[in-house]
Amino acid sequence: MPNAKGWIVATALLAVASAVPGVGMTTRALAAEKTRIVAAENFYGDLAGEIGGEHVSVTSILSNPDDDPHLFESSASTAKALADAEIVIYNGADYDPWMDKLLSASTNPDRRTIVAADLTGRKSGDNPHLWYAPATLPAVAAALEAELEKRDGAHAAAFKQNLARFDASFAALMKQVDAIKSKYAGTEVTATEPVFGYMAEALGFKMLNYEFQVATMNDTEPSPSQVAAFEKSLADGSAKVLFYNSQVTDETTKRLLRLAEENKVPVVGVTETEPAGKTIPSWFGGQLHEVEQALAGLHK
Known part of the structure; x- marks a missing residue:
């Protein structure tokens, strides 16, 4: 699982407002009026973009498929993104322990965290690759939609529609799973x-x-x-x-x-x-x- 080396350096630089997003980070159309979401892993970031649509800006920290996630080291840009985030999504179950440390170093009473492990009853010692469990992504999507409705009620209908669209696409994947299971x-x-x-x-x-x-x-x-x-x-x-x-x-x-x-x-x-x-x-x-x-x- 990704280690926590370098997080102390990152937290010390939380106040560097001019930090430029570094290698391994992707950002969707940052704008002040959009709800700012940071996802530790890019599949949770993709999910956030699907549910929030044009009304959110999403930064994914682990986003390069050519990089080994186990060798991740946080940076000043990681810390800055988390400091500015309104919603943070991460895996938990010891997969991304650097997130807890960075968040504890940058307290924000208005920030909401969505942890996949907490939503699915997983804990330290369990297989941490939770996104491959069929229940995980729909649970994260539902929690995110509910939080976006609270923060941006004017676009609640869009969030509900986006959630329904995602659930339908994921249900189609589960039919593919069931078809393979029935044979093998x-x-x-x-x-x-x-x-x-x-x-x-x-x-x-x-x-x-x-x-x-x-x-x-x-x-x-x-x-x-x-x-x-x-x-x-x-x-x-x-x-x-x-x-x-x-x-x-x-x-x-x-x-x-x-x-x-x-x-x-x-x-x-x-x-x-x-x-x-x-x-x-x-x-x-x-x-x-x-x-x-x-x-x-x-x-x-």
């Missing part, structure tokens, strides 16, 4: 990290080598027995699909990818950041399509 529930799969874990569960898959994944996520060395079990699941064909975090490809991951290729195990890359040019439906839908293609190829 019980399929054994594995992954280098638990990024796609909640979605794999929703698809009805049986996840192998979870302890290995947690060790990798936490930057600890998997045990020899965990490594051996993982390699065996690829070599003997018990794992039908290998999911990997395409933003984090260390030597261990590369070795497992080679082993999957040698044993003709389909590989599906997933990301912790919404890719450029994608929306939540196209991002999730694309990954689900890859999963379906991989499994269909095994059953020809």
